[in-house]
Amino acid sequence: MLHYTFFELLGIIVAGFVAWQLKMPKIKSTHKQDVYISGVLGMLIGMKLPVLLSYGFSSDFIFNGKSYMGGVLGAFLGINLYKLLIHQTQSSFGGRFVIPLAIAVGFGKIGCYFNGCCGGHFIIPIQLVESAFQFLMAGLLYLFYKKSNRIDLLFPIYLLSYLMMRFIVEFIRTEPRLIGAFTIYHLLALIFIPVLVVILWRRRHA
Numbered sequence: 614m615l616h617y618t619f620f621e622l623l624g625i626i627v628a629g630f631v632a633w634q635l636k637m638p639k640i641k642s643t644h645k646q647d648v649y650i651s652g653v654l655g656m657l658i659g660m661k662l663p664v665l666l667s668y669g670f671s672s673d674f675i676f677n678g679k680s681y682m683g684g685v686l687g688a689f690l691g692i693n694l695y696k697l698l699i700h701q702t703q704s705s706f707g708g709r710f711v712i713p714l715a716i717a718v719g720f721g722k723i724g725c726y727f728n729g730c731c732g733g734h735f736i737i738p739i740q741l742v743e744s745a746f747q748f749l750m751a752g753l754l755y756l757f758y759k760k761s762n763r764i765d766l767l768f769p770i771y772l773l774s775y776l777m778m779r780f781i782v783e784f785i786r787t788e789p790r791l792i793g794a795f796t797i798y799h800l801l802a803l804i805f806i807p808v809l810v811v812i813l814w815r816r817r818h819a
Contacts, residue, residue, distance in 0.1 A: 652692045660687065682779055735785055
């Protein structure tokens with residue numbers, strides 16, 4: 614548990630430093646505070662819902678067990694539902710956060726490895742595979758942003774790539790199977806991948 618906490622804190626510190634160094638454009642919206650609240654509420658619900666659907670309710674459900682994939686999808690859904698309410702569906706709010714987020718999760722997954730959680734059925738260290746993916750995406754997204762200056766594409770590219778990676782590695786992760794060989798995370802990926810493809814296409818051709 615000590616290793617897990619150390620790498621989570623390290624990830625937060627490094628991510629904060631990277632965000633400060635990047636100095637990406639801030640949200641220009643009169644609804645900025647509401648956007649943050651929508652994202653946080655969606656994240657809090659999302660990080661618990663897949664755990665509940667996979668394992669059911671238990672006495673330690675409130676304090677233990679959280680899903681990064683559920684959290685990031687919950688934040689994505691919460692923000693986009695709010696954007697529908699304020700009629701700003703073309704606005705992009707996640708691009709400035711995604712590179713630091715990937716770095717923080719990369720360190721967090723190293724903590725998962727030492728903690729012995731979020732692993733797989735075989736000798737492949739799934740946590741380290743996911744960590745390497747996060748660091749690689751942070752680097753690729755930075756290069757893409759420097760070349761294109763398209764901050765609006767960063768978050769959907771990251772989330773689409775993450776869901777595709779997660780769909781593959783989920784087959785050997787130690788998660789309850791809901792339908793055949795599929796876990797709840799397989800099903801979430803199948804639902805959200807087409808949505809993100811459409812979002813990317815629309816923003817790319819806007």
